[in-house]
Amino acid sequence: MAAVRRGRTSSVLSSIPLQIIFYLNGVYYIFYFLATLLMIIYKSQLFTYPDNFLALDLILLLVMAILEALRLYFGTKGNLTEEEAPLGISLVITAGSIILAVYFLVWQTYVMRADVIINAVLFVTYGLEGILEIIAIAAFVS
Known part of the structure; x- marks a missing residue:
């Protein structure tokens, strides 16, 4: 005899592309x-x-690393548990990370071509994550 399941059916709303971007951005x-x-x-x-200025650059790099760890933690947690709040926190922290990335791209004491290249890649990943986070939050809310 097969058991019949009644009531609501559950569907997975977590975003696989978002999870992949989180992983790649962590690496x-x-x-x-x-x-x-x-x-x-x-x-x-x-x-x-x-x-x-050397101390400032080093301190801001350390602050950025801490923000990045928090951002990826909350984003991953929110995506896997399908909760909007952690994803929203991750999105807000992303804004702070973008400001620090702009510092290292524009306002750092000396900016080299390598700085421009690695920051461009970082901005692309932040943009993709932001879009996918907004889509995931919309899916979780509805």
């Missing part, structure tokens, strides 16, 4: 962090780097 951010750190060290040896 890419490790590369981004190490590359930016090494470039800051390289620039501090090659150029006259004012000490207070």
